[in-house]
Amino acid sequence: MSHDHHHDHGDHAHGHRHPNQPDHDDALTYYRKLEMAVRELLIEKNIISADEVRKVVEDIESRSPEGGARVVARAWSDPQFRQALLEDATAACTSMGFEMALYDVKLTVVENTPDVHNMVVCTLCSCYPRMLLGLPPAWYKSRAYRSRAVREPRAVLREFGLELGDDVSVRVHDSTADLRYLVLPMRPEGTERMTEAELIAIVNRDSMIGTAIVSPPIE
């Protein structure tokens, strides 16, 4: 597969638009039949209801990186919240109304500084702060990212278009089923007068995974 395209992290807020990977939605594959069969059996056995499935699908669809962006913008705007977030991210996000208990996992927020850049991976699977960012992007779950992020993070970041100076330490955090990480990116210069709502719009998904930074808004 070719991945010879350029990325500009400056001008779009949430996620990235890329050509989608090929899919098989039209074909009733074995695995699609398996999903239908298991779902219908569980409904017939009154373990779940069709309505519950629909509601959780809606809930999944409603979660996007904007959740994380709201947390970041609040931390940039409110020093007390920032402190609380770094001390106990699960509690701080719950106080903002995020349903953290649904996933029964602990969240830790790691803060980027001029000296330290943090990035997040799950080498064993695909653990991700879904409650704040939605479902992980395909590359986060890929063999290549999981393998290389812990061995050559600077090379990986370079592939993402992020070149860090030698004076910046890179810390890679390996997530587990029970402990998820979110990166608190650095607030870019020139945003001092921006409101929290305006800040939300400039925080991109990858900056909260640590494979990008937040660029100053283009005037």
Place this chain on the structure above:
Amino acid sequence: MRAYHDLGGTPAGPIDRNEHELQLWEKRIEALLVLLTRKKILRIDENRRGLESLGNETYFGVSYAERRMLSMSNNLILKGVITVEELAAKIAQIESRVDPLP
């Protein structure tokens, strides 16, 4: 010995950064996992163990959603929530009620 899913630090090529918009059936798999976890029928660690028991070939031979589906159905059978016979009958029923593909 390192297990096949334990990928940290192993050699690998460039990262394919194409986005993949999840289809409805893939979101339903995630929804089923959320519901089964919430109802304490499956635990998150059982799901993880299920993925780690698929074997190297299956793990890397199917898509992310497919391996999560396979792990879930294996676990449900293992725990006696559904049986192999029920599953086979249900799949046959699904096949009989959809129009054959052109």
